[in-house]
Amino acid sequence: MADVGQAAFRNAAPRAVDGASSGGFRFSTREAIKHAVLILGALIVLLPFYVMVSYSFKAPHEIMQNTGGFFGAQELFRDDFCIKLGNAEEDCMVRPLNYNYTTAFEKAPLIRYLANGVIVTVSIFLIQVLVALPCAYALAKLRFWGREAVFGLVLFCLLIPVHAIALPLYIMLAQLGLTNSYAALIIPWTISVFGIFLMRQFFMTVPDDLIDAARMDGMSEYSIVWNVMLPTAIPALLAFGIFSVVAHWNDYFWPRIVITGNRDLFTPPLGLREFKGDADGDNFGPMMATACIIVTPLIVAFLLAQRRFIEGITLSGMK
Amino acid sequence: MSAIALEGIEKSFGATRVLGGVDLDIRAGEFLTLVGPSGCGKSTLLRILAGLEAPDRGRVLIGGAEVTGLRAAARNLAMVFQSYALYPHLTVAENMMTPLKLRDLPRAARLPVLGPLLARDRYRALRAEVDRTARILKIEPLLDRKPGQLSGGQRQRAALGRAMVRNPVAFLMDEPLSNLDAALRVHMRAELSELHRRLGTTFVYVTHDQAEALTMSDRMAVMQDGAILQTGAPEEVYADPDSLDVARFVGSPAINILPGRIDGTGGLGALGTALGRFRTTDAQKVAIGLRPEHLSLAPAGASGFEGAVRHRENLGADVFLHVDVEGIDRPVVLRTTPTETRDLAIGAAVGIDADARAALVFDETGRRLRFEAAELVRIA
Numbered sequence: 001m002a003d004v005g006q007a008a009f010r011n012a013a014p015r016a017v018d019g020a021s022s023g024g025f026r027f028s029t030r031e032a033i034k035h036a037v038l039i040l041g042a043l044i045v046l047l048p049f050y051v052m053v054s055y056s057f058k059a060p061h062e063i064m065q066n067t068g069g070f071f072g073a074q075e076l077f078r079d080d081f082c083i084k085l086g087n088a089e090e091d092c093m094v095r096p097l098n099y100n101y102t103t104a105f106e107k108a109p110l111i112r113y114l115a116n117g118v119i120v121t122v123s124i125f126l127i128q129v130l131v132a133l134p135c136a137y138a139l140a141k142l143r144f145w146g147r148e149a150v151f152g153l154v155l156f157c158l159l160i161p162v163h164a165i166a167l168p169l170y171i172m173l174a175q176l177g178l179t180n181s182y183a184a185l186i187i188p189w190t191i192s193v194f195g196i197f198l199m200r201q202f203f204m205t206v207p208d209d210l211i212d213a214a215r216m217d218g219m220s221e222y223s224i225v226w227n228v229m230l231p232t233a234i235p236a237l238l239a240f241g242i243f244s245v246v247a248h249w250n251d252y253f254w255p256r257i258v259i260t261g262n263r264d265l266f267t268p269p270l271g272l273r274e275f276k277g278d279a280d281g282d283n284f285g286p287m288m289a290t291a292c293i294i295v296t297p298l299i300v301a302f303l304l305a306q307r308r309f310i311e312g313i314t315l316s317g318m319k
Numbered sequence: 320m321s322a323i324a325l326e327g328i329e330k331s332f333g334a335t336r337v338l339g340g341v342d343l344d345i346r347a348g349e350f351l352t353l354v355g356p357s358g359c360g361k362s363t364l365l366r367i368l369a370g371l372e373a374p375d376r377g378r379v380l381i382g383g384a385e386v387t388g389l390r391a392a393a394r395n396l397a398m399v400f401q402s403y404a405l406y407p408h409l410t411v412a413e414n415m416m417t418p419l420k421l422r423d424l425p426r427a428a429r430l431p432v433l434g435p436l437l438a439r440d441r442y443r444a445l446r447a448e449v450d451r452t453a454r455i456l457k458i459e460p461l462l463d464r465k466p467g468q469l470s471g472g473q474r475q476r477a478a479l480g481r482a483m484v485r486n487p488v489a490f491l492m493d494e495p496l497s498n499l500d501a502a503l504r505v506h507m508r509a510e511l512s513e514l515h516r517r518l519g520t521t522f523v524y525v526t527h528d529q530a531e532a533l534t535m536s537d538r539m540a541v542m543q544d545g546a547i548l549q550t551g552a553p554e555e556v557y558a559d560p561d562s563l564d565v566a567r568f569v570g571s572p573a574i575n576i577l578p579g580r581i582d583g584t585g586g587l588g589a590l591g592t593a594l595g596r597f598r599t600t601d602a603q604k605v606a607i608g609l610r611p612e613h614l615s616l617a618p619a620g621a622s623g624f625e626g627a628v629r630h631r632e633n634l635g636a637d638v639f640l641h642v643d644v645e646g647i648d649r650p651v652v653l654r655t656t657p658t659e660t661r662d663l664a665i666g667a668a669v670g671i672d673a674d675a676r677a678a679l680v681f682d683e684t685g686r687r688l689r690f691e692a693a694e695l696v697r698i699a
Contacts, residue, residue: 209400215390216369
């Protein structure tokens with residue numbers, strides 16, 4: 001709008017000025033292109049979700065032949081596995097929707113996996129906060145020799161991909177005998193440089209006066225971190241929490257490495273593997289149903305925290 | 320006995336020397352203002368006194384005891400900040416209770432939720448203390464609100480309340496009024512002075528606004544470039560400044576500086592007009608300071624100084640006339656009455672009448688020259 005207005009002034013042509021000052025809705029090519037690109041992007045992102053949800057409703061033959069639209073016909077079909085167990089054919093006729101979602105829960109201990117996911121992500125997040133807040137506070141508000149260098153290292157660590165250090169990490173954990181334990185899932189992630197960085201940036205915006213006031217009131221530095229900085233940093237913490245929880249809830253790579261035998265420790269993404277082609281062939285319906293169940297908590301959490309999430313990302317929660 | 324003493328305080332940030340050996344005695348119960356342009360080191364000095372900053376050299380004494388190495392909280396000083404620095408997540412009452420809790424309660428009783436249950440009586444005593452202070456400041460209706468719901472003036476009071484509850488040895492205030500609008504600021508000046516009289520506690524007040532220093536303080540210390548230029552009662556500093564910098568800084572509108580000289584016989588002259596004679600034989604260039612109230616309007620051609628009206632600043636009771644005088648870069652400002660200047664148009668030629676007895680004479684380095692006057696005239 002401003003661009004068009006300025007152009008109109010520059011041209012000083014009455015026609016252009018009329019066009020710019022008509023008010024209300026005005027078609028702008030620039031805005032239209034922006035939105036078209038964004039819509040296209042959104043479609044590309046949403047397509048796999050569409051497929052996932054759709055498949056979780058459909059019968060196997062509909063999935064294979066790509067028929068049945070979004071919901072599938074929901075006709076009864078024969079569950080071959082049920083027949084194999086020696087049941088009569090009429091007992092083994094199932095509705096695709098029921099079949100997919102009940103199988104998801106029956107074939108794998110999905111509840112257990114979800115519980116594991118909660119234990120792991122919540123522990124990781126809490127310990128990350130425990131570490132990141134004092135670090136961020138020191139980097140943002142305390143003056144000490146080498147502070148900039150330490151912050152430089154934090155930035156440097158942001159550049160290291162997890163996969164590059166996965167092997168040494170695994171070996172260390174194996175030497176300590178910690179593989180196949182919650183500890184193996186949690187410990188490597190407890191120090192989050194991203195968390196330190198994000199919270200440090202947020203703490204930079206907290207006025208120094210507030211900290212000095214707390215010192216005058218008699219708070220120790222740790223007390224300042226937990227009683228003053230933490231409450232003011234809730235928006236940023238929520239944003240970080242979403243990053244952290246999403247990343248570790250969805251993580252397939254690391255649990256796949258350190259959880260080798262014990263299925264009781266599987267996290268939800270590992271649970272997906274249960275449906276992956278064994279002798280019976282791939283079983284996409286229940287697999288997609290599992291996937292739907294796994295992503296639902298995250299999507300709900302995001303929708304609930306959406307506003308604060310955006311606030312935290314823009315770091316504008318505080319004035 | 321001085322309540323607070325600062326001795327030889329030096330402080331540098333990196334290569335920048337912020338304070339160069341400052342000495343200051345603050346008497347018990349006085350309202351002392353540290354005033355100076357921004358960057359003069361006044362806030363740093365206050366922070367060193369508070370214990371928020373450590374001096375590179377020098378000692379801080381409170382009540383005769385050295386506290387240089389002591390933590391801020393252990394000095395029993397209270398500070399009011401420019402941004403008020405209230406805890407945004409706590410109500411006003413909780414804000415005010417925080418310093419009391421930290422001072423009076425053992426660790427266990429400070430636990431959230433559990434603490435108030437364990438030490439109910441103590442909490443009640445603290446709450447009573449908070450209520451008493453709130454009554455003095457008339458902020459009782461605000462106690463359950465959070466700082467975000469308060470106006471600037473209300474936050475200011477809440478911050479004062481948080482400082483007052485602890486009965487500190489002294490209040491330190493770092494430009495507490497500069498975030499308020501003009502009318503409220505004038506009102507709060509009076510209120511702070513009254514509060515000081517009522518509490519009888521030492522106030523150390525930092526400001527860049529010389530008007531605040533003049534109106535509120537018992538004594539003021541004018542600072543510049545990390546040093547205290549002059550300390551004294553406001554009237555004394557205003558009327559009898561030790562240096563050109565102090566004279567320039569204190570007073571609004573600012574003092575008029577005329578280039579002048581003293582000849583070999585002690586004759587003082589400015590812009591070709593003789594102002595009087597001193598008992599001295601040192602011929603030198605001088606700067607002559609004349610405050611707006613020591614100048615008055617005269618008919619054009621009748622006096623030594625003449626110029627053209629450039630601007631008329633009407634304050635209602637007074638009119639400050641800005642007059643361009645040849646030989647000076649800045650317009651000369653003089654105080655007149657509205658009736659005198661009613662018919663003066665911009666650009667009109669006027670004469671200026673100076674009361675040479677009130678002239679402040681400074682040498683070329685800006686030091687005040689105090690000669691005995693043989694004869695000083697009122698130029699007319």
